Amino acid sequence: MTARILVVDDVPANVKLLEARLLADYFEVLTAVDGPSALNVCAATQVDLILLDIMMPGMDGFEVCERLKANPRTAHIPVVMVTALDQSEDRVRGLRAGADEFLTKPVNDIQLMTRVRSLLRLKALGDELRMRAETAELIGTQDLINGVDGMDKAHVLLVDERVSAQERVTRMLAPIAEVVCMSDPQAALFEAAERPYDLAIISDNFTNYDPLRLCSQLRSVERTRFLPVMLMAEAGSQALVTRALELGVNDYIQRPIDPHELLARANTQIKRKRYNDHLRSSVRATIELAVTDALTGLYNRRYLDTHMPVLVERSSKRERPLSVCMIDLDRFKSINDNFGHQAGDDVLRELSRRIKQAVRGADLACRYGGEEFVVVMPDTDGTLAAAVAERLRVSIEAVPFRVNGRAEPLSVTASLGIATLKDGEAAASSVFQRADEALYTAKRSGRNRVVAAAA
Template sequence: MAGRILIVDPVPTNRMVLKVKLSLAHYDVSLADGVQQARAMANARVFDVVLASSVLVDRSADCVLKWMRTARTTKGMATTFIVMRDQPNSTAACKLLRKCLLAGADDVLNRPFAEDVLLARIQNLMRDNAANQELHSPAIQHGLSIDELKAPPPPANVAIALVGTGTPSQPVTEFITNFHKPARGKPGALNVEHVPLSLLTQPDAAPNEPNVVLLVAETGAAERALSIMSQMRSHARTKDVRVIVIQKNPGTSQLARAFELGAHDAVPLDIPPLDLVARINSQAQIHRSICKRKRVVRDSLLQAITDPLTGLYNRRYAASRLIEMQRDCLATGKNFAILAFDVDHFKGVNDRYGHAMGDAVLTTLAQTLRKNLRDGDLICRTGGEEFLVALPHTNEARARTTANRLRRAVGALDIAVKNSPTPLRVTVSVGLSIQNGHVPIQEMMEQADRALYRAKACGRNLVAIAAAA
């Protein structure tokens, strides 16, 4: 079964004709004559797509858009919502499109449907929603502040690229002129930039953070536009940018192909400018939402592997990186070193100056380690005043030199003390273990710890070395 679809339409003939078409495409189709019935059905089972008649939009008691917003807000509903619009060229229909997209509908499709376009668009939107499903989980939603969720969206950044050869044709020129009027009719409505195609196909030269790219295809250049879109989707920097393909009088097969290949929207060149602006703003909102939630995911992952006080990696991350270094060591035959650091007499710092001063010592120590190590070296905070440094491709002599250099750098620090003219100075003891890759990770760390204890026992502010097992 391709998926579950709920058709909500007060006209029985419309419901039955559409059901026949979708059932032949192997969808599990259910029917409702209004929002009240649709709501009850959606409470009982999950639908992948809801196709709702536009006549249900302005019903004050049972508006389909009100139901959609409520369902998504209270249940995190990820169903694709498509509004079916009659009389697409009327002024009221233009206002309807903007209202539906602003409310969060995934698309507004005009009746009568071209069957292949309808099926391609449904599959296109289902794939798009499925790809972003994990980013809209409640756990990630809670990572966004109330202010972020309620703040008005900033102006959409739009990049326009003409796909064709030579001078733009008159229809394309007229389209650009007409588009700029509503796009820039109000200050900050859209930020529009015209870019060459090379900026879209070269990942290192992508346009400056666009939310939406308009690929305006000259006659005969539709396939090239789709090829450029595919290239954009394959590059890390542009894969999340929303792409709208614009063609002159596209046939149903061209529209269906655009959706099948992943266009986020595909519209004719003579689309009313205000309709296009509404579609751009809708796609820009999706792009911002995806980027924001990806940032929350990255931040959440980073928080799971970093120490909140110093910003260094934690013990959990250290274990995984040491496994990587061990594998590299076995593959290359080059040893690596593990250094266990401990601040000498740290309890006395806390007792005499307070825990705030103790935190300042730890953060200063972390900054010093960062400044004095290579980019590929590993630095972690593994305990209260304990740190771990791992040095890949390092022999004993180099590791000993590095350990003593770090020890001296920490000992030379002047840490300011509030209301005191005399700065605080601290020292560290270091345990050094050279690894050949054949020792289990836990034993590696224990070797470095035993060497650290020996440095402490020998008077502190020293580097002690443990031989690899």
């Protein structure tokens, strides 16, 4: 996982220590010595996560965090406060300011890196949802970012075998949530899958059960994949917490539980869940109508033309590769002429299904027009893109296409052209033009092949 991390601390030794640790894991590191400098960096460049000291001259870390979270352009950047302060009230104040985590110096390396990776995974998911929603001009949700005040009470599922602990946590969460308590982890899994919860809190204090198994199962089941999960752990159980974060647990709180800290952490997870749910709902409802091809279910040319410049700009800023694959069915007109347009439609639908199977979820697959399709592959160089294209070409050729009203399936082939974004290239049209030229080279040289544009 590559990302750009900003380290903010007025003590050079602290900056160097964190910088060395992050560079060792191949993260890109930016630094700032005070709050105003940190805000300027975030305004000027893409930042994926901030490690923020609290005790700084002038503007302290609490104020920096509040300003970041109040700005729509930086509100989604995860903030980890790294400080010598270790009092409960300091931690709660940081969480209420919008921080995603509060780590006390000296920071354990494993704890730090596990939390960094966990927060970056969450940010990547949120970034993709926001970018797709912004493409369709759907975002109007700043009220959700700012908190859950004025909204219906949240629904929280608490899994703990001790009735006394269930009662205490329920009282703590009463101001913001209705809590359903369960003692049986497996029954809780079914409950979470059947009812819409905003947060699941799982205790580690089971007599004969590994709580991480339930955490893993919640991440594996489709209906609970995006449900925020918080682990309640005993103080000092760092190995368990580290493993939980690696499995996809969103947050944790250690005993003895501070009611204010629990409320702050739960609030953060609930508002993030509701915000992302809103984005998913908006994207599904509106994009499917406006920018989805009705025949194939893929995105259409309108969406591609709008979204592609965003992908190119992001790849250029992050200096990451991006490849485009153009796909054209060979002699498709003869299918329509010989077997009818219904048969042609069946072939296009089946081709779309095979394209979806051949590419990753992060790739953008579109129907470009007629029998021509486009796959945009972020973070993919030319060599890997060519391998994906060849796998798709083989899948088209190897299995004939079945069409309604015809007993014998049709043999179909396709030609594919590949182009990769060049260093400094900022126009989506140029990479499309090179992919299109590569496609026509494939057509002219015999069809049913993959051709890559010259770098």
